[in-house]
Amino acid sequence: MADDQLSRAFTALADPTRRDIVARLSLADATPGQLAEPFAMSLQAVSKHLKVLEEAGLISRTRDAQRRPCHLETAVLDEMTAWVDRYRRSAEERFRRLDAVLAAMDDDVQDDELQDNHEDQQDEDEGAPSP
Amino acid sequence: MADDQLSRAFTALADPTRRDIVARLSLADATPGQLAEPFAMSLQAVSKHLKVLEEAGLISRTRDAQRRPCHLETAVLDEMTAWVDRYRRSAEERFRRLDAVLAAMDDDVQDDELQDNHEDQQDEDEGAPSP
């Protein structure tokens, strides 16, 4: 996995066990023991999943005697929706413009064919990954 | 990786190279060759990334002579934001209610302090909002 914030977040939610943990933590804080109870896996395995979620910034942990209650943090969830929504909107806006162009071509059907060359690509987000 | 739709989608976006591909496809459809050009990796490696994106339902491919233009599909992006937003909303709604309870308890404490200065057992609430 790449070591940037967004990669950690998407990786964390790529596992169904971790998504289930997030879903339950959205309802109430819980200890590792409580979170592990419904799963057919060891507490140690759940502890590893919690570590992944914590390093992604999706959860935080406090201390209560031996217990380490887990708390869902929403800031990284916000960043994820922001990323996904940005490119979804960008794509849908482009499709909308394309539809408009096609409609205009229908209107101008007596004219010559339009040549649409789109050689424009830019990237203001992540640059090329290091090899 | 688990073989369900959401796991494939989050796994696909967990890699910075694949996120960069998605970002560029949001601006314009592109062929594997065009997509591979800015990366310091082989065309075969990019082809593998495109396969991951396609199996996640994030892109589709058509045919144009030897070229296989890639097109960003937004439906799965929608499902991802729906999932993330659902649990973010759930958690934030819960925090909002908790704040209300704490505010009410503050009022009670102030009332108690006005009437009688007694020590009670309310040390169980770790509801401290993170900084």
Next chain:
DNA sequence: GTTGTTATCAACCAATCGGTTGAGAAAGGG
């Protein structure tokens, strides 16, 4: 046909992932 371009398939490799078991740390209660 032959040549050139574009992209995928196949085999391989080191690193990582998701699980296991066993040991041990941290805290409270007898």
Next chain:
DNA sequence: CCCTTTCTCAACCGATTGGTTGATAACAAC
């Protein structure tokens, strides 16, 4: 003090990931 509960750390293991190189398929152009 010892004992129990709760949780993490460490080592291990098989499967998967993300890259490589080489071969090959599919198509255009000559």
